Amino acid sequence: MYEQIFGKYTPEKENLIYILHEIQDSDPQHYISEETVHLVADYLNIQPAHIFGVLTFYTMFSTKPRGKNIIRLCESPPCFHRGSEKMLLKLAEMLKVKIGETTADGLFTLELCACLGVCGNAPVMMINDDVYGNLTEEKLESIINSYKGGK
Amino acid sequence: MKFYRSHILIGIDDTSLAAGVKEFEALLLSELEKNKLADEINILETGTLGLFGTGVSMTVFPDQVTYVNLKIEDIPEIVAEHFLKGRPVSRLALKAPLKKHYDFNYKNRIVLENSGKINPEDINDYLAAGGYEAWEKALLNMKPEQIVNEVKASGLRGRGGAGFPTGLKWSFTAPIQAPQKLFVINADEGEPGTFKDRLIMEGDPHKLLEGVMISSYAVGATKAYIYIRGEYKLCITRLEIAIKDAYEYGLLGKNIFESGFDLDIFIKIGAGAYVCGEETALIESMEGNRGNPRSKPPFPGVEGAWKLPTVVNNVETIANVPGIITKGAEWFTGYGPDGCSGTKVYTIMGDVNLPGLCEVDMGTSLRTIIDEFGGGIIEGHQFKAALVGGAAGVFLPLERLDVNMDYNSLREYAAVLGSGAVLVMDERTDIVEMLYSVIRFFRHESCGKCSPCANGNEMLYQLISKIRKGEGTQEDLDNMVVIADTMFHTSFCALGQSLVMPVKSALEHFRADFLKRLKIK
Numbered sequence: 001m002y003e004q005i006f007g008k009y010t011p012e013k014e015n016l017i018y019i020l021h022e023i024q025d026s027d028p029q030h031y032i033s034e035e036t037v038h039l040v041a042d043y044l045n046i047q048p049a050h051i052f053g054v055l056t057f058y059t060m061f062s063t064k065p066r067g068k069n070i071i072r073l074c075e076s077p078p079c080f081h082r083g084s085e086k087m088l089l090k091l092a093e094m095l096k097v098k099i100g101e102t103t104a105d106g107l108f109t110l111e112l113c114a115c116l117g118v119c120g121n122a123p124v125m126m127i128n129d130d131v132y133g134n135l136t137e138e139k140l141e142s143i144i145n146s147y148k149g150g151k
Numbered sequence: 152m153k154f155y156r157s158h159i160l161i162g163i164d165d166t167s168l169a170a171g172v173k174e175f176e177a178l179l180l181s182e183l184e185k186n187k188l189a190d191e192i193n194i195l196e197t198g199t200l201g202l203f204g205t206g207v208s209m210t211v212f213p214d215q216v217t218y219v220n221l222k223i224e225d226i227p228e229i230v231a232e233h234f235l236k237g238r239p240v241s242r243l244a245l246k247a248p249l250k251k252h253y254d255f256n257y258k259n260r261i262v263l264e265n266s267g268k269i270n271p272e273d274i275n276d277y278l279a280a281g282g283y284e285a286w287e288k289a290l291l292n293m294k295p296e297q298i299v300n301e302v303k304a305s306g307l308r309g310r311g312g313a314g315f316p317t318g319l320k321w322s323f324t325a326p327i328q329a330p331q332k333l334f335v336i337n338a339d340e341g342e343p344g345t346f347k348d349r350l351i352m353e354g355d356p357h358k359l360l361e362g363v364m365i366s367s368y369a370v371g372a373t374k375a376y377i378y379i380r381g382e383y384k385l386c387i388t389r390l391e392i393a394i395k396d397a398y399e400y401g402l403l404g405k406n407i408f409e410s411g412f413d414l415d416i417f418i419k420i421g422a423g424a425y426v427c428g429e430e431t432a433l434i435e436s437m438e439g440n441r442g443n444p445r446s447k448p449p450f451p452g453v454e455g456a457w458k459l460p461t462v463v464n465n466v467e468t469i470a471n472v473p474g475i476i477t478k479g480a481e482w483f484t485g486y487g488p489d490g491c492s493g494t495k496v497y498t499i500m501g502d503v504n505l506p507g508l509c510e511v512d513m514g515t516s517l518r519t520i521i522d523e524f525g526g527g528i529i530e531g532h533q534f535k536a537a538l539v540g541g542a543a544g545v546f547l548p549l550e551r552l553d554v555n556m557d558y559n560s561l562r563e564y565a566a567v568l569g570s571g572a573v574l575v576m577d578e579r580t581d582i583v584e585m586l587y588s589v590i591r592f593f594r595h596e597s598c599g600k601c602s603p604c605a606n607g608n609e610m611l612y613q614l615i616s617k618i619r620k621g622e623g624t625q626e627d628l629d630n631m632v633v634i635a636d637t638m639f640h641t642s643f644c645a646l647g648q649s650l651v652m653p654v655k656s657a658l659e660h661f662r663a664d665f666l667k668r669l670k671i672k
Contacts, residue, residue, distance in 0.1 A: 015439065017436070050440075054440065058442075075588070075591070076344070076588070076592055077574060078343055078501065082501070113382075114341060114423070114592065117346035117382070119343070119506070120500055122506075131168070133169055
């Protein structure tokens, strides 16, 4: 079922991370299922265990289904210093989820991440591929709401 | 060529994209068209203008007016007043103190000289700024040994953190006879508080590519990889464009400039692991494995990716190479003190008026960096500490504010230059909390390969959490130092060895903060 993605890469182990990125990005639930792991293992002719090892090593990959939008709040020292803990509480309260959980409507998954390199605007978060900086509690509300309108 | 009377440079980076710069740009263009100005005024996209927290920003040349915090509603006014009548809208322009800061910031740049001045997505802009002259000179007029010697003579040292002499590193790999050698750029910038490499790649990707070309030729590598973290989407896009253009212009590929030298550059994307900044872990990741570091020796320069001799260098390091080739080693040693030549890009953040970046001579004092480039401590507050060098850095107190920021001077204080991140904290900051955040970071990023790091980080985390809760004892403080020291001596790679610096410096200089939190005072 991933012929199109596989077609772009030669069946070599060095392409594993690319293939996983592409599959995960194309998946509506942004994750790599066990079934997928076996398909990739067959294509690259490597052990599924190797792929599970890689998947669980890198924070950008997930082995469980996630929401439509992935919120990744930076928790590194520069953002921590500028109040990322407060932002985390606000997000958790607004979305009614804990870290790593997905909202009941499947719209958001709340994650923490390491430095995004936008520290001049701390605290920051990423939603999917977009970065939001200089966060405040009010700003969080309007950002989250803008995604609720079907963005 | 079309002649424009005015150029508008719009800064496109992660910050301005977040502020909606693309929509702004489109509307600005249509407003110019509406006023029949589109043939006279040119809009150019460039990298960061070096300002942060200013939303959508743009500079108008030749007037040299910089507008900040622009909103879509401001467009008609700017077009009507500035572009039709020639009267800059002072309400929106950068105010005097900031303007000085902005000009000052450009004085001494090497790696970021073009950033914010050229369109990073147009190779012709880079060529017009003298780009690829160094590549031509190196390939046609210099032998690889000459390049290695020139870089050695320049005193260039690795900008990724460790500060290893670049020319020396190359000289281990250059003489090796191998069917294939590799050159790898470490663009897995993950050190908290560091975004210098992002700014180079977003603002001037060709500068990096030119450096890669010259360096690959110097060590005899015909394949080069740029390993970039998956989170840096804009960098990836811009590098892809730059590489494609370089092929089209015959700067890459087979038999470049008919010299007989071939070179291909590939991009490799990471997936979120701090440890992959360690060169052997990076190589593991490139091969499609978990990013666990390898045992050294053999060093990558001898046996690296796919067992081929592999030179790994940081983005900022290599962005210095074109300048050294065009202008010579002596020019380069004119910047900075002996033994630490060149400039350094610092990223300044925290409790300062102007968080952002600066590129200054090596050896500039921490005080100057904070006061002149960071705009000083936020009004009404006092300096308490600076975490210098990222999470794997050192907490420096007020007494150390005059330290010169170069490899040798910092070493006297058991500190490191690291990646050049400067996190400034005022008197409201509790160092216990900051150290907690640092330890939590390392606990999460430890790869788990060796026990000193995996267990040591967990133990430190338990202790700092206990202290945070007000349940800690004097003995816990002493144990933290013992654990950090043990990790330093026994960890497999630099990740586990790093924590000793923040832990010891925090406890040494800011002990009072910790004592306040102890159970028995």
